[in-house]
Amino acid sequence: MSSPSPIPPPNDRRSSRSSSSAAPYAGDGILVGGPPGSPSPLALRASNSPSSRRRHSRIVKTPPEFQSLDYVSAPDSNLVCLICHTPFDKPVQLSCEHYFCRECLDHAWAPQASGRKTCPTCRNKVETDKDIRPVPKIIETMLDELVVKCPNTKAGCTWTEHRVNVNDHVMLYCEYTPVECSGTDCRLQISQKDFHKGCLHYTVSCDDCHASLMKKDLEEHKRNICANRKTSCALCSVEVLRLDLKSHINKDCPKHVISCQGTIVGCKFTAERAEVVLHEVNCAMATMAPHFREQQARIERNEARMEPLARKVGILEDGLTNITNMLYPANSNDQSFPVTDPLDPNDTDPQAPTPDFRLPPASFPPVPPGNEGAPTQPPFDSQVHHLLTLHDSLREEVSRIANALTDLDGRTNMMIINESQRAKDEMLHANAAISSLRMHLQWLVSATIHQRTTSAGSSPAKTAGSTNVSAGGSSATRATSARPGPSATLQGPFRRLSDSTRQDTKL
Amino acid sequence: MFASKRLGKELTKMHGKLPPGITLVKADDFQTWLMDIQVIDSNPIYQGETYRLKFIFSGNYPIEAPEVVFLKDDSHPIPWHPHIYSNGIICLDLLDRQGWSPVHNVESVCVSLQSMLTSNTKKERPQGDDNFVRYNTQRPRDISFVFHDNQV
Numbered sequence: 001m002s003s004p005s006p007i008p009p010p011n012d013r014r015s016s017r018s019s020s021s022a023a024p025y026a027g028d029g030i031l032v033g034g035p036p037g038s039p040s041p042l043a044l045r046a047s048n049s050p051s052s053r054r055r056h057s058r059i060v061k062t063p064p065e066f067q068s069l070d071y072v073s074a075p076d077s078n079l080v081c082l083i084c085h086t087p088f089d090k091p092v093q094l095s096c097e098h099y100f101c102r103e104c105l106d107h108a109w110a111p112q113a114s115g116r117k118t119c120p121t122c123r124n125k126v127e128t129d130k131d132i133r134p135v136p137k138i139i140e141t142m143l144d145e146l147v148v149k150c151p152n153t154k155a156g157c158t159w160t161e162h163r164v165n166v167n168d169h170v171m172l173y174c175e176y177t178p179v180e181c182s183g184t185d186c187r188l189q190i191s192q193k194d195f196h197k198g199c200l201h202y203t204v205s206c207d208d209c210h211a212s213l214m215k216k217d218l219e220e221h222k223r224n225i226c227a228n229r230k231t232s233c234a235l236c237s238v239e240v241l242r243l244d245l246k247s248h249i250n251k252d253c254p255k256h257v258i259s260c261q262g263t264i265v266g267c268k269f270t271a272e273r274a275e276v277v278l279h280e281v282n283c284a285m286a287t288m289a290p291h292f293r294e295q296q297a298r299i300e301r302n303e304a305r306m307e308p309l310a311r312k313v314g315i316l317e318d319g320l321t322n323i324t325n326m327l328y329p330a331n332s333n334d335q336s337f338p339v340t341d342p343l344d345p346n347d348t349d350p351q352a353p354t355p356d357f358r359l360p361p362a363s364f365p366p367v368p369p370g371n372e373g374a375p376t377q378p379p380f381d382s383q384v385h386h387l388l389t390l391h392d393s394l395r396e397e398v399s400r401i402a403n404a405l406t407d408l409d410g411r412t413n414m415m416i417i418n419e420s421q422r423a424k425d426e427m428l429h430a431n432a433a434i435s436s437l438r439m440h441l442q443w444l445v446s447a448t449i450h451q452r453t454t455s456a457g458s459s460p461a462k463t464a465g466s467t468n469v470s471a472g473g474s475s476a477t478r479a480t481s482a483r484p485g486p487s488a489t490l491q492g493p494f495r496r497l498s499d500s501t502r503q504d505t506k507l
Numbered sequence: 508m509f510a511s512k513r514l515g516k517e518l519t520k521m522h523g524k525l526p527p528g529i530t531l532v533k534a535d536d537f538q539t540w541l542m543d544i545q546v547i548d549s550n551p552i553y554q555g556e557t558y559r560l561k562f563i564f565s566g567n568y569p570i571e572a573p574e575v576v577f578l579k580d581d582s583h584p585i586p587w588h589p590h591i592y593s594n595g596i597i598c599l600d601l602l603d604r605q606g607w608s609p610v611h612n613v614e615s616v617c618v619s620l621q622s623m624l625t626s627n628t629k630k631e632r633p634q635g636d637d638n639f640v641r642y643n644t645q646r647p648r649d650i651s652f653v654f655h656d657n658q659v
């Protein structure tokens with residue numbers, strides 16, 4: 001008795017192919033060798049492409065018919081429908097308390113005019129919908145629990161179970177449910193379990209009786225039909241199916257010579273199976289064998305898990321070496337490096353570039369002194385590994401250069417900014433100086449004009465003007481942006497000049 | 508389809524056990540079966556005789572009634588009965604379109620016929636037997652009999 005397995009039914013595999021492509025399949029009609037109707041080599045190669053399956057976009061299975069089910073024991077006559085003579089399938093109850101399958105009743109009523117339906121058993125009139133009632137729950141439970149055989153029993157299925165499960169079994173789990181053959185040009189049916197084997201609808205001949213039959217029926221033939229299907233075991237002369245001979249010798253034959261199960265622990269006992277079985281009852285090593293086997297399996301599992309871990313560690317160590325080498329670029333070829341263990345960055349070193357950054361010591365031994373030139377590297381376990389490490393270190397290098405470049409760039413920019421700022425300042429100074437000079441010049445010019453127009457009458461005013469000029473000039477040179485002195489001290493004609501001065505300083 | 512399933516069930520059951528006086532003669536397919544019936548208790552009319560019945564099933568059996576007639580040959584006469592014509596056609600409400608019910612089956616039809624004979628006391632044919640036998644071309648199930656006599 002097999003219970004439904006949790007493995008998804010094989011037809012799920014192809015659910016994604018449900019969209020059937022209309023593209024014509026190139027291999028159609030080309031059959032090169034092989035059994036007739038079998039996929040051509042081309043077809044085989046393309047057999048996974050959706051187009052080659054366009055006819056088989058869905059596996060169509062027929063649900064089991066309850067009326068054809070085979071019951072393990074004769075069902076109670078009270079549970080049998082009088083119309084179909086099988087246990088009820090979705091039964092209903094009429095007002096006269098006669099029970100029928102809903103479907104049988106519909107069949108029986110088909111020829112009767114509506115409104116004149118009668119109970120097939122007692123001929124009482126039935127008011128269609130009102131008089132049809134569900135059957136008691138217990139009847140349904142009893143029906144559900146009837147034990148049936150799988151409808152594919154003839155094909156080889158051994159499933160027997162409650163009837164309520166038969167639909168699921170056939171539609172989902174049964175390996176023997178007939179489905180459409182996967183052969184491109186084949187429209188026959190095949191057991192679900194053989195679906196992936198391609199088309200088996202070609203003729204072969206049985207090796208044992210020379211009957212010719214379809215390939216798909218060969219196993220069934222060899223198991224149940226072939227006249228020459230039995231043979232006797234050469235060792236124990238028990239009669240077995242030829243098909244089962246190998247498994248008989250390997251598993252059952254009492255005369256086959258095998259060794260004690262404890263052989264993996266050291267038991268040297270070897271004899272015919274029957275004797276070995278007796279021996280194993282008392283053999284301590286045979287008792288221990290299963291535990292040992294289990295341990296062995298566990299060790300193997302762990303070893304398999306360790307390999308990728310070891311590789312990972314190797315790569316990490318290389319990365320670490322690169323980091324270490326970068327932090328102490330001198331350690332590989334500079335003998336004067338003061339650190340006692342060049343690979344232990346935790347040694348206090350006043351010159352360490354990052355004194356507060358602590359690295360664990362590298363796990364591989366330091367290079368022996370005198371081995372100059374060669375950078376410290378652990379042995380590489382493969383070329384790929386080497387390349388990976390190389391790649392890593394190059395990447396480090398590139399990023400370091402990139403960092404340095406950015407750094408440099410920033411510094412240059414700063415320098416340029418500072419420089420231009422200073423130039424600007426100097427220019428301002430120069431401008432201020434020029435404008436004050438210009439003022440002095442204008443003042444002098446206007447003074448000269450004034451002198452000429454008033455003629456040479458008043459000499460004391462002339463001396464006062466000259467002293468004012470010297471005082472105003474000195475103050476102007478001192479103040480760069482302040483209002484120039486002369487305009488404050490001298491009225492009238494200089495008013496306009498002060499405006500021009502302001503304009504100049506704006507330059 | 509429906510018929511073959513149902514007949515298959517009936518056949519398996521009949522291979523097991525049948526009421527006394529009823530035997531299955533031939534059921535090679537699901538179209539025509541032959542059954543033999545005998546009248547068990549000592550009715551002088553049917554003493555020592557075996558009657559052969561031919562069942563013809565339509566694809567719609569058991570919704571449709573089977574066609575049932577007595578066959579006549581050297582060892583199997585047609586039984587005397589006021590509802591059985593001399594050509595073997597039986598006038599029984601059970602086998603009529605109106606009288607049939609899908610709950611009947613081959614065995615129950617045989618039992619009904621057996622009891623119909625058992626209870627009969629008149630060694631005669633139906634009225635107008637000669638004419639009917641001579642001129643009838645209809646198949647038994649298409650004939651509409653008038654069930655005038657309910658005692659038999």
Ligand SMILES: [Zn+2]
Nearest residue numbers: 081084101104
């Ligand atoms: Zn039914």
Ligand SMILES: [Zn+2]
Nearest residue numbers: 096098119122
């Ligand atoms: Zn009823």
Ligand SMILES: [Zn+2]
Nearest residue numbers: 150157159174
């Ligand atoms: Zn199955």
Ligand SMILES: [Zn+2]
Nearest residue numbers: 181186199201
């Ligand atoms: Zn095929």
Ligand SMILES: [Zn+2]
Nearest residue numbers: 206208209226
């Ligand atoms: Zn064979």
Ligand SMILES: [Zn+2]
Nearest residue numbers: 233235236253
């Ligand atoms: Zn053997």
Ligand SMILES: [Zn+2]
Nearest residue numbers: 260262267283
């Ligand atoms: Zn041992």
